Every structure is written in C-alpha cells, then in structure tokens.
Amino acid sequence: MGKSGGMWMSFFRGRYLHSLDAKGRVAIPQRFREALGGGEEALRLVMTVDPEGCLVVYPEAVWRDLERKWESLPQMNDELKTYLRFMVGWASDGALDRQGRILVPPPLRDYAGLEHEVWFVGVLQNFEIWNGERLEKATGRDRVQSVTQKLSGLF
Amino acid sequence: MGKSGGMWMSFFRGRYLHSLDAKGRVAIPQRFREALGGGEEALRLVMTVDPEGCLVVYPEAVWRDLERKWESLPQMNDELKTYLRFMVGWASDGALDRQGRILVPPPLRDYAGLEHEVWFVGVLQNFEIWNGERLEKATGRDRVQSVTQKLSGLF
DNA sequence: TGATTCGTGGGGAAAAGTGGGGGAATGTGG
DNA sequence: CCACATTCCCCCACTTTTCCCCACGAATCA
Structure with a gap:
C-alpha cells in the first residue's frame, strides 16, 4: 500500500539484509511479497539451490512453468537427469506464515551456508538468498566488469 | 509547477552539490525533476549502482525498457545471471516525496560511499550520484584526456 | 523589499522486521 | 495404540525504519 497503486512492481528488484532467527525463519522483504502474489491468497513459493552457492526462490506459478518445460523435453539424457x-x-515448497516469513529447511540452510545474516537479492522473475561473503564474491566489481565486457554485444 | 514555460528539458545535464540528511534523504536538483517526468504525477525513478562506484538513477520508463530487454534474453546464461x-x-525503485527528495537505502549509500555531501551529475538519459573524491578521480583531467584520445575515431 | 522557489531539517504516525511463548500437528519408540 | 519429543505455525510485543507533514532560511526575481 502506501506505495501508490502503481502496479508496475511485477519483478523482484534490490537487495535486503534480513536475519534468520533461531527457529530458521526469515521474513521475506515486503517489496518481494508484493511481487510474489499480488492478491489476498496465501503466497506460495518454491525454494531450491543454485550452483553458485545460494538459494533461489520462485513464485509457485513460475516454478510450475519450469516443471512443465522440463517434463516436456524430448529425451531424457544423463545431463538432464543430473540437472533435475x-x-x-x-x-522445497511452502507458504509464508502470517508474519510474512518462510522456514528454510536445514539442508538448504547448510547448502547455502546461511547463518544469522542473509541477503535477499531480486533478479526479475525470482529472487535469491545469499550468505554475505559469497554474495560479495559473486558480485564483486572485478567480476562484473569482466562479465559486462562479454555481454556488451547483447545490448 | 513553476516554470512550465513551454518546452521540456529532455536530458539530464550538469552537476549539483546537495546534502544527504541524517535520515538518508537527498533532494533531487530541480532541473532534474523537470527532466524526470513531465507532468504532475508522482515522479518515479529507479536507482542502482555502477561498477565505477557511484549510483545511477533512471526515470521509471527508461528502466522498464532495460528490464524488458534483459528479460527477453536466454536466462540460463551464467554471465547474464551475474550481470542481473x-x-x-x-x-531500488521509489518516488519523490513532496519536497522532491528520495530516500537512498542504506546498502546503496554504503556501496557508493556517500556521506553528507553528494554530487549529482547529469549524463543525458540518466544521472549519477557520487561521493566527491570518487567523482574527482573518475573525471580527472588526465583520465579524461587519455580517454578522449581513444574515442577520437568515433566523432 | 516583499513574494516565490528551492534546499534542508525534524516530529510523529505507520509500517516493516525481529524475537519469543505456547498450542497444534507430526513422527518416533515403546 | 499410547506417551513423548520434535517441528511447525499461530499470536503478541518490541524496535527500527520509512514516509508523510510542516516549518525555517537562503537565494532569486520582480
């Protein structure tokens, strides 16, 4: 609310530092909640891992599209099986509790090296949850500058 | 609004020294406000970072074009993921308050090393917000002269 | 010199994030 | 089938941040 009716926030943007409590819960940034589901219904999402060492979170609908795509692929080779x-x-799928938090299952917490402080990072269609040091390595200036070089043909 | 004489300035030009207050707010230079969004509606903009160490601010419309472009690219690409x-x-997207200010979120403040004094620099389609010393390094005469050499073929 | 615009500062209500207590649900071992 | 421990999710209370409002002072213009 407040933020005016402008309904253009359909993407996840920005980064937020939140804290994982002793029970393994984190509050999803309010801005992300808005992008998640709009309406009144319970916001459902799917969380999984990324090879870069963070967690990735998709709105349920977006995840379903991915699943449909995977399922409809012509042949199931070894690479695809590994990927899946x-x-x-x-x-791990779940819903937000009434305070807008999710519970991060212990295996995922371990995978991503999450302790007390965690970073939420929006990347358009989905968002990521990072351990601070890992995030810094992944988005350091040097890394980005070299990447920008290679991409410069694209836009 | 004031000097609505007639034509709009459609580009951002010039540099202005403003101050960030204790709450992290800065007034956008009036000239930039005019260029931002014409009409009477709340002026919306998107602020992000530049690898050179400053913040970049885009009018909402310009930013949306960028997002549309990014979204249409193949998403499995690792370089693109890093870039996004x-x-x-x-x-960080937001609107100006009634005094024409924006709130610079703490992570962005830190990234750009902004303290009390900040410089606004217009660069045509968007403008930047700089820490003074960094701006000086980035636009020092020696630096610019060498760059100008390399560019001389272009115009 | 009075009126208007622009940048700056601060008070205060509302919202967002954080933490903890306790009941329901789940699962495990007798 | 029944204790028992564990996990999960609700509610409430507290702190911090955000945002909306009003007000002052410097600069500008007639």
Missing part, C-alpha cells in the same frame, strides 16, 4: 536431480531434488 | 544480480540486485 539437482534442481528438483533440492526443491 | 548486479544491476537488478542493487536496484
């Missing part, structure tokens, strides 16, 4: 074992095998 | 994590991951 990873993405789907780590996936 | 940087550009989108730092992005």
Whole structure:
C-alpha cells in the first residue's frame, strides 16, 4: 500500500539484509511479497539451490512453468537427469506464515551456508538468498566488469 | 509547477552539490525533476549502482525498457545471471516525496560511499550520484584526456 | 523589499522486521 | 495404540525504519 497503486512492481528488484532467527525463519522483504502474489491468497513459493552457492526462490506459478518445460523435453539424457536431480531434488515448497516469513529447511540452510545474516537479492522473475561473503564474491566489481565486457554485444 | 514555460528539458545535464540528511534523504536538483517526468504525477525513478562506484538513477520508463530487454534474453546464461544480480540486485525503485527528495537505502549509500555531501551529475538519459573524491578521480583531467584520445575515431 | 522557489531539517504516525511463548500437528519408540 | 519429543505455525510485543507533514532560511526575481 502506501506505495501508490502503481502496479508496475511485477519483478523482484534490490537487495535486503534480513536475519534468520533461531527457529530458521526469515521474513521475506515486503517489496518481494508484493511481487510474489499480488492478491489476498496465501503466497506460495518454491525454494531450491543454485550452483553458485545460494538459494533461489520462485513464485509457485513460475516454478510450475519450469516443471512443465522440463517434463516436456524430448529425451531424457544423463545431463538432464543430473540437472533435475539437482534442481528438483533440492526443491522445497511452502507458504509464508502470517508474519510474512518462510522456514528454510536445514539442508538448504547448510547448502547455502546461511547463518544469522542473509541477503535477499531480486533478479526479475525470482529472487535469491545469499550468505554475505559469497554474495560479495559473486558480485564483486572485478567480476562484473569482466562479465559486462562479454555481454556488451547483447545490448 | 513553476516554470512550465513551454518546452521540456529532455536530458539530464550538469552537476549539483546537495546534502544527504541524517535520515538518508537527498533532494533531487530541480532541473532534474523537470527532466524526470513531465507532468504532475508522482515522479518515479529507479536507482542502482555502477561498477565505477557511484549510483545511477533512471526515470521509471527508461528502466522498464532495460528490464524488458534483459528479460527477453536466454536466462540460463551464467554471465547474464551475474550481470542481473548486479544491476537488478542493487536496484531500488521509489518516488519523490513532496519536497522532491528520495530516500537512498542504506546498502546503496554504503556501496557508493556517500556521506553528507553528494554530487549529482547529469549524463543525458540518466544521472549519477557520487561521493566527491570518487567523482574527482573518475573525471580527472588526465583520465579524461587519455580517454578522449581513444574515442577520437568515433566523432 | 516583499513574494516565490528551492534546499534542508525534524516530529510523529505507520509500517516493516525481529524475537519469543505456547498450542497444534507430526513422527518416533515403546 | 499410547506417551513423548520434535517441528511447525499461530499470536503478541518490541524496535527500527520509512514516509508523510510542516516549518525555517537562503537565494532569486520582480
């Protein structure tokens, strides 16, 4: 609310530092909650891992599209099986509690090296949850500058 | 609003020294406000970071075009993911308050090393917010002269 | 010199994030 | 099938941040 009716926030943007409490819960940033589901219904999402060492969170609808795509692929080769074992095998679906928090299952917490402080990072269609040091390595200036070079043909 | 004489300034130009107050707010230079969004509606903008160490501010419309472009690219690309994590991951969207100010979120403040005094610099389609010393390093004469050499073929 | 605009500062209500107590649900071992 | 421990999720209370309002002072313009 407040933020005016402008309904253009359909993407996840920005970074937020939140804290994981002793019970393994974190509050989803309010801005992300808005992007998650709009309406009144309970916001459902799917959380899984990323090879870079963070967690990735998708709105349920977006995740379903991914699943449909995977399922409809022509042939199931070893690479695809490995990939699915990873993405789907780590996936955990859930809903926000009434305070807008999610519970991060212990295996995922371990995978991403999450302690007390965690960073939320929006990347358009989904968002990520990072351990601070890992995030810094992944988005350091040097890394970004070299990446920008390679991408410069694209835009 | 004031000097609505007639034509709009459609580009951002010039540099202005303003101050960030204790709550992290800065007034956008009046000239920039005019360029931002014409009409009477609340002026919306998106602020993110630049690898050179400053903040970049785009009018909402310009930013949306960027997002549309990014979104249409193949998403499995690691370089693109890194790039988005940087550009989108730092992005903060907001509107000016009634005094024409924006709130600079703490993470962005830290990234750009902004203390009390900050410089606004117009660069056509968008403008930047700098820490004074960094700006001086980035636009020192020696630096600019060498750059100008390399560019001389372009115009 | 009075009126208007622009930048700056601060008070205060509302919202967002954080932490903890306790009941329901789940699962495990007798 | 029944204790028992564990996990999960609700509610409430507290702190911090955000945002809306009003007000002052410097600069500008007639």
